[in-house]
Amino acid sequence: MFAELSSDDRAKYVAAKRAVEFVEDGMRLGLGTGSTAAWMVRCLSERVQKEGLRIQGVPTSTRTAILARELGLEVITLDEAGRLDITIDGTDEFDANLNLIKGGGGALLQEKIVASASDKMIVIADFDKCVTHLGQFPLPIEVLGFGLKSSQDQIASLLAAHDVAGRDITMRMAGNAPFVTDEGNYILDLHLDQISNPAKLAFALNQVPGVVENGLFINICDLVVLGASDGTLEEYSKN
Ligand code: 5RP
Numbered sequence: 001m002f003a004e005l006s007s008d009d010r011a012k013y014v015a016a017k018r019a020v021e022f023v024e025d026g027m028r029l030g031l032g033t034g035s036t037a038a039w040m041v042r043c044l045s046e047r048v049q050k051e052g053l054r055i056q057g058v059p060t061s062t063r064t065a066i067l068a069r070e071l072g073l074e075v076i077t078l079d080e081a082g083r084l085d086i087t088i089d090g091t092d093e094f095d096a097n098l099n100l101i102k103g104g105g106g107a108l109l110q111e112k113i114v115a116s117a118s119d120k121m122i123v124i125a126d127f128d129k130c131v132t133h134l135g136q137f138p139l140p141i142e143v144l145g146f147g148l149k150s151s152q153d154q155i156a157s158l159l160a161a162h163d164v165a166g167r168d169i170t171m172r173m174a175g176n177a178p179f180v181t182d183e184g185n186y187i188l189d190l191h192l193d194q195i196s197n198p199a200k201l202a203f204a205l206n207q208v209p210g211v212v213e214n215g216l217f218i219n220i221c222d223l224v225v226l227g228a229s230d231g232t233l234e235e236y237s238k239n
Helices: 007-022 035-051 062-070 108-116 148-160 198-205
Strands: 028-031 056-059 084-089 118-126 139-143 168-171 186-191 211-214 223-227 233-237
Touching: 007 035, 007 084, 007 118, 007 223, 007 233, 028 035, 035 062, 035 084, 035 118, 056 062, 084 108, 108 118, 108 139, 108 211, 139 148, 148 168, 148 186, 148 198, 198 211
Parallel strands: 028 056, 028 084, 084 118, 118 223
Antiparallel strands: 139 186, 139 211, 168 186, 223 233
């Protein structure tokens, strides 16, 4: 099967397969969103079927919930689960401090809530996601529809006071209509190119009325598992 995959999928698959090795019988897991996280759901389902592992999963999006159920995983809500053992998710970027930009798939709100409710967050990615400075990937901000223009203006003013290389803001679209998140909100993408102080910016963004959450994951990720298309792996942990 491995040889038939595209080189991108091979990298995602090996990272996902390694990450699910951390899963033990009886665990409650956060299930991330995106193409890499989808490989994790498949690998998890394989372990459940082969080893009879009993696990429960809290999906971070409708997409992931559908895939998990299709593959026979037991899906529960975060409120039913309480605290989670591990969340495994993809990322759009990560830096040397294991801080992340997430939300390329528009699921950052549920992803951050679920990861924050987990004892450990494992991020799976390919080598392209590793950056020296966060910000080349547009930073997604989930915002309420009410007063959207006002929130956007306040975000623009806030950016002027922060050390970022770019300041363009675009509305996330799905075809001709604005993209709507699972929670019924919108996404603004901030084209910052480089963020000098991600923690400071993350805090400031969440002070803007109408901002529901931002895609900077600061001090949440514990381990990054990087996969390459030749099947090799690298792991970066916080400690
Ligand atoms: C979704 C996310 C994804 O984890 C992120 O966009 C990476 O996706 P992919 O694995 O498809 O590259 O944050 O909101």
